[in-house]
Amino acid sequence: MAQSPDRPKESPSQTAGPYVHIGLTPNFCGIDGVYASDLGATMVNDRTKGERIGLRIRVLDGTGAPLKDALIEIWQADADGLYNSPSEMRGAADPNFHGWGRSPTDMETGLCSFETIKPGRVPFRDGRLMAPHITLWIVARGINLGLHTRLYFSDEEEANAQDPILARIEHRVRVSTLIAERQGDAYVFDIHLQGEKETVFFDS
Amino acid sequence: MSEPGSNRTPETGAFFQRDRQWHPPALTPGYKSSVLRSPQKALLSFDNTLSELTGPVFGHAMIGERDNDLIHNFAMPGESAIGERIIVHGRVLDERGIGVPGALLEFWQANAGGRYRHKKDGYLAPLDPNFGGCGRTITGEDGSYAFRTVRPGPYPWPNGPNDWRPAHIHFSVFGHGFAQRLITQMYFEGDPLIWRCPIVGGIRDKAAVEALIAALDMQSTIPMDALAYKFDIVLRGRRSTLFENRPEGN
Numbered sequence: 001m002a003q004s005p006d007r008p009k010e011s012p013s014q015t016a017g018p019y020v021h022i023g024l025t026p027n028f029c030g031i032d033g034v035y036a037s038d039l040g041a042t043m044v045n046d047r048t049k050g051e052r053i054g055l056r057i058r059v060l061d062g063t064g065a066p067l068k069d070a071l072i073e074i075w076q077a078d079a080d081g082l083y084n085s086p087s088e089m090r091g092a093a094d095p096n097f098h099g100w101g102r103s104p105t106d107m108e109t110g111l112c113s114f115e116t117i118k119p120g121r122v123p124f125r126d127g128r129l130m131a132p133h134i135t136l137w138i139v140a141r142g143i144n145l146g147l148h149t150r151l152y153f154s155d156e157e158e159a160n161a162q163d164p165i166l167a168r169i170e171h172r173v174r175v176s177t178l179i180a181e182r183q184g185d186a187y188v189f190d191i192h193l194q195g196e197k198e199t200v201f202f203d204s
Numbered sequence: 205m206s207e208p209g210s211n212r213t214p215e216t217g218a219f220f221q222r223d224r225q226w227h228p229p230a231l232t233p234g235y236k237s238s239v240l241r242s243p244q245k246a247l248l249s250f251d252n253t254l255s256e257l258t259g260p261v262f263g264h265a266m267i268g269e270r271d272n273d274l275i276h277n278f279a280m281p282g283e284s285a286i287g288e289r290i291i292v293h294g295r296v297l298d299e300r301g302i303g304v305p306g307a308l309l310e311f312w313q314a315n316a317g318g319r320y321r322h323k324k325d326g327y328l329a330p331l332d333p334n335f336g337g338c339g340r341t342i343t344g345e346d347g348s349y350a351f352r353t354v355r356p357g358p359y360p361w362p363n364g365p366n367d368w369r370p371a372h373i374h375f376s377v378f379g380h381g382f383a384q385r386l387i388t389q390m391y392f393e394g395d396p397l398i399w400r401c402p403i404v405g406g407i408r409d410k411a412a413v414e415a416l417i418a419a420l421d422m423q424s425t426i427p428m429d430a431l432a433y434k435f436d437i438v439l440r441g442r443r444s445t446l447f448e449n450r451p452e453g454n
Contacts, residue, residue: 007299007301007441008297008299008301008438009223009226009299009411009412009415009438010220010222010223010226010227010299010386010438010439010440011386011388011415011437011438011439012227012228012388012407012412012413012415012416013227013228013386013387013388014374014387014388014389014403014406014407014416015235015237015387015389015403016374016376016387017374018322018324019312019322019324019325020312020374020387021322022312022313022320022321022322022337022338023310023311023312023337023338023374023376024310024312024376026336026338029321029322029323030321030323031278031321031336031337031338033278034271034277034278034336034338035268035271035338035340036268039262039266039310061241062239062240062241063240067241069324073385075255075258075259075260075382077255083254083255083258084260085258085259085261085380085381086214086261086380087214087215087216087257087258087259087380087381088254088258089214089216098260099260100259100260107324122253122255124253125251125253130255133255135255135256135382137382137385139387141237141241142237142238142240142241142242143230143238143241143242144227144229144230144232144235144238144242144406145224145227145228145230146385146386148256148383150255165248165250168248169248174245193240193243194240194241194242194243194244195244198243198244198245199243200245200248201243201247201248202247202248202249203221203224203247203248203249204248204249204251204252204253204383
């Protein structure tokens with residue numbers, strides 16, 4: 001017998017369930033007066049640097065129906081490609097941009113909206129630049145462990161073509177599942193949980 | 205950057221890989237909603253980039269005085285929620301056994317009768333006018349946290365013809381990197397419904413289920429006031445940067 005590494009294991013995940021709003025967006029579901037506002041509801045202010053964009057996201061199940069009880073969190077760099085995080089060692093990010101947002105899908109339409117800025121490029125591990133992207137984390141009833149993916153932008157074709165993560169996708173036809181289409185000042189992005197158009201999800 | 209007053213050197217190493225045999229898989233047919241909401245294709249694996257290594261931090265200033273007291277944070281003045289009064293406390297650790305300070309914890313639950321304050325919950329058990337069901341806190345320097353609430357009741361749900369959720373409290377946790385993001389549920393020691401639940405049953409390893417069961421902690425009770433349960437939460441650990449090869453590509 002050898003010594004055991006004897007490390008604690010990560011707590012196993014469980015679904016966020018259909019009432020996730022009570023805990024994470026209580027004002028959205030009518031629980032007023034406990035918190036002044038829902039965390040992550042506002043991402044930009046007048047002083048935030050960068051191009052204002054909207055994100056219009058839907059999450060679709062295996063029949064193509066939009067989830068009306070999902071919740072999405074996004075995490076992104078500022079306009080200069082810096083993260084507002086203690087682990088960011090390259091410099092101070094825009095103090096007027098936290099970089100994190102949270103939004104439930106609409107209970108009637110399933111549409112999930114964010115008003116944010118377009119992120120700058122962030123280096124990959126070897127120093128090459130990744131294409132501008134936003135990290136998404138999706139939870140809902142029926143999802144046992146939060147799903148991790150990225151949103152890239154349709155008007156960044158050249159950068160997308162050089163992106164080291166997109167380059168890792170073996171079946172090239174699936175790359176398009178991570179690219180949001182520009183419509184005016186907003187990007188439209190459908191996340192397919194399963195089926196032919198299934199979005200690429202990450203283990204990272 | 206670091207919170208004011210913190211003298212800790214930020215860590216930048218990659219997170220330990222998730223053990224997806226330990227977590228419930230995406231498709232757990234006994235939990236029917238997972239059937240159409242589970243990806244069927246393989247996940248794309250890659251070592252963390254800056255996008256996963258970094259994560260948002262939340263300052264203690266955002267926490268209100270009663271955010272960690274569910275007995276009172278929705279109650280009318282002078283009143284309190286009905287139910288078995290409990291303290292839930294513990295530590296947020298990582299897989300190295302190190303406390304995670306400054307971690308935002310959010311929690312939500314049904315009331316003592318198993319009814320959620322949510323318009324989609326049509327269970328006939330009544331709402332408690334003095335109970336909202338949400339709370340939050342930020343861990344201290346050693347990763348410790350505590351809150352006060354009432355023990356939630358079990359409730360029936362439309363899955364099998366007669367499925368009941370065990371009493372549980374939902375937890376949402378932020379560590380220091382977005383890759384540590386976790387949502388889970390806490391169960392109560394001795395509840396016979398735990399081992400009949402299809403959501404719990406999605407976890408294959410008995411030891412993993414046991415890691416979600418809080419122990420009755422008589423040392424931490426408040427005599428003549430509240431019982432106590434201890435619940436530790438473990439987040440992904442991270443490698444030392446000693447042997448990292450230019451992680452930021454500088």
